[in-house]
Amino acid sequence: MPFTSHLASIRFGTGLSPRIAPPASPDEMVRLLTGPDRIGEAIPMPTFLTVDPSLLDYKRATQARNRVRGTPEEEAAHEAMRALQRQARRRQRDFLMRRMARAATTEDGLRERLERFWADHFTVKSSGPMSAHLVAVFAEEAIRPHVTGRFSDMLRAAMTHPMMLSYLDQNRSFGPNSQRAKRRGGGLNENLARELLELHTLGVDGPYGQSDVRQLAELLTGMAFTQEEGFVYRTNFVEPGAETVLGSSYGGGAPSVDHVFEALDDLARHPATARHLSEKMARHFVSDEPSEDLVQTLTAAFRDTEGDLLVMTAQLLEHPDAWSPELKKVKPPRDFMESTLRALGVRAADLTALDRKPVDQIFAGPMQVMGQSIAGPSGPDGWPEDPASWITPQGMAGRIGWSMKAPSQVTDALPDPRDFVRTALGQQASEAVVFAAGAAETPAEGIGIVLSSPDFQRR
Incomplete structure (x- = not known):
């Protein structure tokens, strides 16, 4: 199948944008990956040893509370610990919006997708309220620097990170x-x-x-x-x-x-690792039932280069299966939200400036309704890949309700639905969705129709 730029942004990126041109070729996508992490530099994240609050802060607060047990100072010490927990929850929301802002505004959407894929492969969860915000730190520190490097280096980084341990x-x-x-x-x-x-x-x-x-x-x-x-x-x-x-x-x-x-x-x-990772990558990016030829191509790229993930990714983009026009994969809730923000042209600063309450109301809460908690998947095997796990009655109701309401909450001026359907879907827009968007009675309704359509929900 021939390469198409619109499909590149939808299937291998974070969606189409009215502000950012889609990639012109697989070579350009690889070139962006090999260049500097510009969006990571523009919207930075802390490390385990620099994050605030840290586990060391909590350890010291716990020790301080224990020293004053049974004294008049005990309640103040308890309040200091509760303040740290509130701060950690705010950081969790803050880091969520930083990562959403990256996806909504980057020129290198494939980097965001690769980070998410590999972070899900090495799933970690927090053990309590003081470490919930450190899941994002793990992805930033152990995964993101290695998405174009060798798998062995990523494996070492993941296995030795405090969050995994x-x-x-x-x-x-x-x-x-x-x-x-x-x-x-x-x-x-x-x-x-x-x-x-x-x-x-x-x-x-x-x-x-x-x-x-x-x-x-x-x-x-x-x-x-x-x-x-x-x-x-x-x-x-x-x-x-x-x-x-x-x-x-x-x-x-x-x-x-x-x-x-x-x-x-x-x-x-190990050859079994090459096969396992290749099947998983093909299933994540292309199809729940990838062809044997695609899996073997990725396996050979991994094996012959001793786990060079950049070469493996390039081979994925060069394979004809990658450009099949049929959209087979369903966007998980967070990906769906990010591609919406991107299609609406929402600016990064507007997202990172949101307070906890609107983050909960517009993003974290609705994500939970759609089936994806910001706390992470239930087990170490990560989020599911099959469409049935996401397209449930409750999940679809959540997606439709969010599609109708959220755009007006994140942008002051809604675009004309007749333009938006092309902005959001490009050549992937079906005649039925184009007609429905144009026939809507209000801009909010038209945009909601586009966002809740199967055309937009899939990639």
């Missing part, structure tokens, strides 16, 4: 025969090892067994984090001796995180 309880995992266990008893946790094999690399049907999970879990002991330093490697937590994973031996001498990295690199290069 916290989410899968790795901080509390130590070898049954470690120095730590001699003082406190065994505490091996297999969560990170299991998800690393099942979800992040080989796949649920990959060539591994329970012994591999157990041995890998023992190898991962020592990986932890502190609020002050971020990732740390605790040698006194490490299970002594060599561990055998998929027939290869790691460690055995002095404890070293290099042994862990060696195993991660081998898992990243």
Whole structure:
């Protein structure tokens, strides 16, 4: 199938915009990816060690409260902790709008989509109200810098990030025969090892067994984090001796995180990983039932370059299946909202300036109704890909209601629906939607018809 610029923006970007021209070719899309992250620089995000409030702030507030228990100062200490929790919730909304503003105004929509795809692949969730805003920090710090690099580097960054270690309880995992266990008893946790094999690399049907999970879990002991330093490697937590994973031996001498990295690199290069990631990428961007030729093309690109994600992405864009005119994928709620903002030409500053209440009313609350919580997916396997998970009676009612109401809340002057249908859909606009938009009694109704149509809901 031939390349079309409108389809490039819809299927591989964050939608069409009246302000920003769609990409002219796959080569231009790749060129943008290899250039500087301009929208990331324009709308910055903090790191784990610079974010405010931090887990260290919460730790210190907890310690301060504990010191004054049973005294007149205890209530003030409780209020200080509640203030930090409120601040963390505000940051969660703030970071949501920063990321939406990026998607709505970037010239490089594929970068946003790749970050979202890989962040979902390495799903993390917060363990409480003080870390909910750190999920976005994880994506910014562990995923975004590596979407055009090697998968092995992204894997290392994700596995050593405090949010991943916290989410899968790795901080509390130590070898049954470690120095730590001699003082406190065994505490091996297999969560990170299991998800690393099942979800992040080989796949649920990959060539591994329970012994591999157990041995890998023992190898991962020592990986932890502190609020002050971020990732740390605790040698006194490490299970002594060599561990055998998929027939290869790691460690055995002095404890070293290099042994862990060696195993991660081998898992990243494994043929099953190449196949698993290729199927997942093809399913996410093109079709829930991708062709074997597309999957094999991506698998070969990954295998032959030892996991070069830029080459893999370029091969995806060069494949004829990528430009099939049939829109088969359904936009998740957040993607749907962002493509709406983009089609309306909403400016980044107007989005990042929103207070908590309008963010909740216009975005977070309706997203929840549509089936996507800003807290993240329910499990480590990420958001679903199949249309049936998103196109539910409640979800569609939420989408239609939002389509009719939200545009008037995010822009002062609604465009003419007869123009908007072409702006939002380009060559993908069907005659039925064009007619319905032109026949609407009001601009709000016409725009709502376009946004709630299958033409706009799919990509």
